[in-house]
Amino acid sequence: MTFFLVSSVIKIIVVFTVIMVGVALLTLAERRICAWMQDRLGPNRVGPQGLLQPAADGLKNLLKEETLPAQADKVLFLLAPAMSFVPALLTFAVIPFATPLPTPWGDVEMVVANLPVGFLYILAFGSLGVYGIVLAGWASNNKYSLLGGLRASAQMISYEIAMGMSTVAVLLLAGNVTLSEVVARQAQSIWFVFPLSLAYFLFIVAAFAETNRLPFDLPEAEGELIAGYHTEYSAMKFSMFYIAEYSNMVTASALMTTLFFGGWDIPFTHWDNTPPWSPLKTVLTLGMFSLKVIGFLFVYIWVRWTLPRFRYDQLMALGWKVMLPLALAYVTVIATAIWILHEQLGWTYGTRFALALFGLNVLLAIPLFFVLDRGRIVAGSVAEERA
Amino acid sequence: MAGTLVLFWAFAGLALASALGCITRRSPVASALWLVVTLFALAALFVLLDAQFIAVLQLLVYAGAIMVLFLFVIMLLNLGHPGPMDVKGPVGVGTAFLLGGVLLFQLWILRQAAPPASIQLPPGSVARLQQEQGLVGAVARPLFDTYLIPFEITSLLLLAALVGAVVLAKRRL
Numbered sequence: 001m002t003f004f005l006v007s008s009v010i011k012i013i014v015v016f017t018v019i020m021v022g023v024a025l026l027t028l029a030e031r032r033i034c035a036w037m038q039d040r041l042g043p044n045r046v047g048p049q050g051l052l053q054p055a056a057d058g059l060k061n062l063l064k065e066e067t068l069p070a071q072a073d074k075v076l077f078l079l080a081p082a083m084s085f086v087p088a089l090l091t092f093a094v095i096p097f098a099t100p101l102p103t104p105w106g107d108v109e110m111v112v113a114n115l116p117v118g119f120l121y122i123l124a125f126g127s128l129g130v131y132g133i134v135l136a137g138w139a140s141n142n143k144y145s146l147l148g149g150l151r152a153s154a155q156m157i158s159y160e161i162a163m164g165m166s167t168v169a170v171l172l173l174a175g176n177v178t179l180s181e182v183v184a185r186q187a188q189s190i191w192f193v194f195p196l197s198l199a200y201f202l203f204i205v206a207a208f209a210e211t212n213r214l215p216f217d218l219p220e221a222e223g224e225l226i227a228g229y230h231t232e233y234s235a236m237k238f239s240m241f242y243i244a245e246y247s248n249m250v251t252a253s254a255l256m257t258t259l260f261f262g263g264w265d266i267p268f269t270h271w272d273n274t275p276p277w278s279p280l281k282t283v284l285t286l287g288m289f290s291l292k293v294i295g296f297l298f299v300y301i302w303v304r305w306t307l308p309r310f311r312y313d314q315l316m317a318l319g320w321k322v323m324l325p326l327a328l329a330y331v332t333v334i335a336t337a338i339w340i341l342h343e344q345l346g347w348t349y350g351t352r353f354a355l356a357l358f359g360l361n362v363l364l365a366i367p368l369f370f371v372l373d374r375g376r377i378v379a380g381s382v383a384e385e386r387a
Numbered sequence: 388m389a390g391t392l393v394l395f396w397a398f399a400g401l402a403l404a405s406a407l408g409c410i411t412r413r414s415p416v417a418s419a420l421w422l423v424v425t426l427f428a429l430a431a432l433f434v435l436l437d438a439q440f441i442a443v444l445q446l447l448v449y450a451g452a453i454m455v456l457f458l459f460v461i462m463l464l465n466l467g468h469p470g471p472m473d474v475k476g477p478v479g480v481g482t483a484f485l486l487g488g489v490l491l492f493q494l495w496i497l498r499q500a501a502p503p504a505s506i507q508l509p510p511g512s513v514a515r516l517q518q519e520q521g522l523v524g525a526v527a528r529p530l531f532d533t534y535l536i537p538f539e540i541t542s543l544l545l546l547a548a549l550v551g552a553v554v555l556a557k558r559r560l
Contacts, residue, residue, distance in 0.1 A: 120443040127451030
């Protein structure tokens with residue numbers, strides 16, 4: 001019991017610190033990568049290669065004046081940044097990030113809390129993050145902020161459903177809602193991204209919408225809403241929203257890694273996922289996990305500086321008319337396929353099983369992109385005007 | 388065991404206090420937020436009962452989706468600012484106290500009566516069920532097996548309500 005408490009407290013402190021430092025570096029990475037894509041230099045003055053820029057930004061935000069709009073709801077205005085920040089950090093608690101670490105007192109699981117309902121916990125807390133944005137928009141008592149808050153609540157609810165439905169396929173294949181079991185299942189054989197490619201596609205789109213990143217950053221939309229829900233915020237409260245956004249990105253990337261890319265699994269070898277555990281295995285798997293997460297974070301930044309923003313009606317049409325029916329149809333097809341392979345043919349999950357499902361996904365993807373689309377999404381509003 | 392009891396009283400107190408906040412606040416937004424806190428405290432009580440699946444569903448469905456929609460509607464209709472008192476006149480106050488008294492009386496009756504033996508499970512059976520079927524299976528199996536027909540009828544009811552709402556909201560389709 002004491003060992004459990006001590007190891008949990010240490011894990012909480014370490015994970016919290018790593019995420020905070022990671023978020024700080026991520027803001028720098030975003031600006032440098034954006035500069036690189038736009039053929040600029042980006043912030044490179046503070047420290048070597050601008051590495052101390054986040055520290056300078058943090059100091060600036062701490063020393064800036066905190067403003068409070070006269071007509072704002074004071075309690076909620078102060079509470080809103082914290083309410084968007086806390087769920088973003090809490091969700092990371094159930095993600096397994098390495099193999100267990102052996103210590104003289106017993107094995108320590110490399111996950112803050114190995115909940116038996118881990119996956120649902122992430123969906124539940126992920127859906128709570130919207131409160132911060134909605135309340136910030138409402139409490140500011142500003143028309144633009146209110147519009148931002150309204151958009152956030154509608155967007156989050158719409159894409160949450162598609163996100164939940166797309167992950168049902170993963171849970172069907174894993175047969176469990178515990179994230180460590182999901183990882184273990186993938187470590188034994190092929191990563192779920194192959195047998196469930198379309199689910200992954202739906203999930204990554206929904207994850208972009210859930211984290212309010214371009215092309216789905218309508219709640220802030222600086223061109224039309226100034227900065228949406230955080231127009232009235234200044235100094236540290238403003239940067240709390242930023243920390244929340246980046247922590248959400250880290251969590252979403254970690255989730256994609258865990259659900260579709262084998263979590264901490266090192267590909268092409270079974271050496272890393274069988275006991276006896278050793279510190280070397282923990283370090284290597286942790287490195288593998290971090291590498292995958294950083295890869296997804298790069299995709300996030302890449303997409304942000306590549307794609308333009310959706311219009312609001314396009315966002316809603318995509319969510320309800322494309323993503324949701326697609327996710328529902330996909331779940332039925334995959335459930336049937338798994339039932340046939342598992343119950344009728346008696347196969348267990350392995351290379352043959354995964355490849356059969358991958359073939360099915362390829363077959364489904366062809367009509368999806370060339371027949372169902374009919375230029376609606378790809379051509380966007382231009383085609384609609386012509387029609 | 389003592390730790391569990393302390394947690395139980397803490398969350399039970401929180402649930403009661405926030406429920407009081409929910410019905411006494413004049414601003415609809417504050418009221419809705421207190422309701423979210425109540426739902427949270429209830430989820431914590433479910434965890435203490437070893438029903439983690441129900442607890443997470445409580446957060447996911449009620450706190451995460453339904454209450455966000457409530458807030459959305461409150462903000463869309465701009466009801467956010469407290470209006471005049473709803474309970475008007477001595478008749479209204481009297482009715483409110485009378486109904487409250489009936490509820491208290493019901494609680495007192497419930498306190499007297501022991502739950503019937505037919506709905507009590509033998510000790511340890513829940514833990515065994517979860518061991519055999521998993522946390523989700525223990526809820527899903529009865530829902531989709533034993534009570535499949537009532538479950539499907541409920542979904543039809545919800546669908547009817549949805550269609551009705553669309554028809555009411557959109558005069559011309």
